[in-house]
Amino acid sequence: MKALLDRLAPLALGLIGLALWEGLTRLYAVPVYVLPGPLLIAQTLWLDGASLLGSLWITLRITALALLAATLGGVGLAVVMAQSRLIERSLFPYAVIAQVTPVVAIAPLIIIWADNTTLALVICAWIVAFFPIVAATMTGLNAAEKNLRDLFRLYGAGRWQTLRLLRAPAALPYFLTGLRVSGGLSLVGAVVAEFVAGTGGAETGLAFRILESGYRLQIPRLFAALVMLAGAGIAIYMALDLLSRLILRRWHDSALKEPS
Amino acid sequence: MxxxxxxxxxxxxxxxxxxxxxxxxxxxxxxxxxxxxxxxxxxxxxxxxxxxxxxxxxxxxxxxxxxxxxxxxxxxTPGDIGFVFQEPTLMPWASIADNVRLPLRLTGRKATTGEIASALDLVGLGDFAQAFPRELSGGMKMRAALARALVTQPxxxxxxxxxxxxxxxxxxxxxxxLMRIWRERQxxxxxxxxxxxxxxxxxxxxxxxxxxxxxxxxxxxxxxxxxxxxxxxxxxxxxxxxxxxxxxxxxxxxxxxxxxxxx
CATH class of the missing domain: 3.40.50.300 (P-loop containing nucleotide triphosphate hydrolases)
Structure with missing residues (x-):
């Protein structure tokens, strides 16, 4: 009963919010080009959904490629940096620089340098997304219990054995936390990069559709695209969360079900 | 002496x-x-x-x-000394059998299931080979740590x-x-x-x-x-x-x- 209430409460709050929104836009007759009501947005989503879905697909492809690159690059970088303090000290500042530089500022350069748009977009999204994975994985690689490390030394374990059998598994929960953050950031990065690139033509992502709808004052459509984007973000988070629960199910406290 | x-x-x-x-x-x-x-x-x-x-x-x-x-x-040489710490110090991501197998893997010895089983039997954990550390009590975790230390016949x-x-x-x-194990293993x-x-x-x-x-x-x-x-x-x-x-x-x-x- 309580569990049901826990699930229903946020849903109910959302519905109340939507009803208020609908009611107020009608009551004050707010023009649709300023703020459309949720019913109109839902209708637009239904009617324009098919064409918007095509754009969503393009954005998601960029997101997935960026997340893949962020995972491979992030884990690779973390493993390299975890090999010695010297390597870590030499490389880490540059990872931070890449992280703190606003992607909107460097995106135009990347678009000029990369010879195809998809590659440019993936690079931009990657820059936004890779840092949480690097930082979390690095923390995790150094998180193995001291006594366990001593045990590996006692049995004369080599660097590779220690990495594979001790440091990597110890880093896994940390990496998965980083991955969940990076999943959302990949989408953000992809959208920001599309905004900057602003490509027209056949292959246009959801960000461009938002811009386009804004220019044309098709605000209901803009909102429909936003809803799709938010939905995609939530779906990515939930998928990665599920993945991490499945992987850690048997041994990690974070994946345990609360006793009821 | x-x-x-x-x-x-x-x-x-x-x-x-x-x-x-x-x-x-x-x-x-x-x-x-x-x-x-x-x-x-x-x-x-x-x-x-x-x-x-x-x-x-x-x-x-x-x-x-x-x-x-x-x-x-x-x-x-590695494997000649077994060590048991104050805490069980088991790898939480590995089953008890895999934890006990670790010293054999690290020292490059062939790990037969018989060896693992006999080490686990010695400490009375024969039925818990596939359990994970968090599923065991403090005493049982210590037994697992003991089995791990003994598996290389140190x-x-x-x-x-x-x-x-x-x-x-x-x-x-x-x-x-422990007394019994010391007498058996000499x-x-x-x-x-x-x-x-x-x-x-x-x-x-x-x-x-x-x-x-x-x-x-x-x-x-x-x-x-x-x-x-x-x-x-x-x-x-x-x-x-x-x-x-x-x-x-x-x-x-x-x-x-x-x-x-x-x-």
Whole structure:
């Protein structure tokens, strides 16, 4: 009963919010080009959904490629940096620089340098997304219990054995936390990069559709695209969360079900 | 201990802790000790007397600042020494069987399921090979750690207060099981403890240590039957030995400077 209430409460709050929104836009007759009501947005989503879905697909492809690159690059970088303090000290500042530089500022350069748009977009999204994975994985690689490390030394374990059998598994929960953050950031990065690139033509992502709808004052459509984007973000988070629960199910406290 | 060469001979082992210049702490001061083959030796002392440090030095996890640790029969190779820490120190992501298999994997030995099973049977965990550490109680985790230390058939077993965190009932049972394992495997055991009763129950010999800096202030042979049974815990002879060890420990605690004046 309580569990049901826990699930229903946020849903109910959302519905109340939507009803208020609908009611107020009608009551004050707010023009649709300023703020459309949720019913109109839902209708637009239904009617324009098919064409918007095509754009969503393009954005998601960029997101997935960026997340893949962020995972491979992030884990690779973390493993390299975890090999010695010297390597870590030499490389880490540059990872931070890449992280703190606003992607909107460097995106135009990347678009000029990369010879195809998809590659440019993936690079931009990657820059936004890779840092949480690097930082979390690095923390995790150094998180193995001291006594366990001593045990590996006692049995004369080599660097590779220690990495594979001790440091990597110890880093896994940390990496998965980083991955969940990076999943959302990949989408953000992809959208920001599309905004900057602003490509027209056949292959246009959801960000461009938002811009386009804004220019044309098709605000209901803009909102429909936003809803799709938010939905995609939530779906990515939930998928990665599920993945991490499945992987850690048997041994990690974070994946345990609360006793009821 | 005996005329034959010992398994291990410590001579004047001194160790500074901390590493920072000028702020080094003298953890061990001139520890000399022979450990014979098949011995069950306890290092008894209060916390801070360097007994864990001594164990780490013997295991080769750190090098002593001064003195020598000699192995008359040849230096141990990986797998010759088993180590049990104060905590179970199991890998939470691996099953009990995989945890026990670890030393065999690391030392590149072929791990047969029979070896794993027999190590688990030895500590009474035969039915828990596929369980994960978090599914076991504290005592069972310690048993798993013991099985892991035994799986390479080590010559020397080093135990660093392994049962200190367990409740008394569990501790007594593990004491008795350890006794049985030592007799069956005929390995050498160095057991670190701060419990007089545990030291007296288990050991053939007890070295009493004083704190800050750690020194061996007394060595007591434990004159009890080789086979230690639970009934021994109420035996007057056992009580007398416990009292003697307590007295030695009290002296070590109250007069750390007096013990400098050797014979």
């Amino acid at each position: 005996s005329a034959a060469s010992p398994l291990l001979r410590l001579q004047g082992v001194t160790h500074f802790y901390g590493g920072g210049k000028g702020r080094n702490l003298l953890a061990l001061d001139g520890v000399s000790l022979d450990v014979g083959h098949g011995d069950f030796l306890s290092l008894l002392g209060p916390s801070g007397c360097g007994k864990s440090t001594l164990l780490r030095l013997i295991a080769g996890l750190a090098a002593p600042t001064g003195g020598t640790i000699a192995w008359p029969d040849g230096k141990p 010559r020397l077993l080093l135990l660093d207060e392994p049962f200190a965190a367990l409740d008394e009932i569990t501790r007594f049972r593990l004491n008795e099981d 390995c050498t055991v160095i057991f670190v403890t701060h419990s007089v009763f545990e030291a007296a129950f288990l050991s053939q010999r007890v070295a009493v240590m004083s704190p800050r800096p750690g020194r061996i202030v007394a060595e007591e042979p434990i004159d009890l039957p080789i086979l230690r049974v639970p009934e021994l815990r109420t035996d007057p002879a056992y009580s007398a030995i416990c009292r003697k060890l307590s007295d030695r420990l009290a002296v070590a605690m109250s007069e750390p400077l007096m013990s400098e004046v050797g014979p």
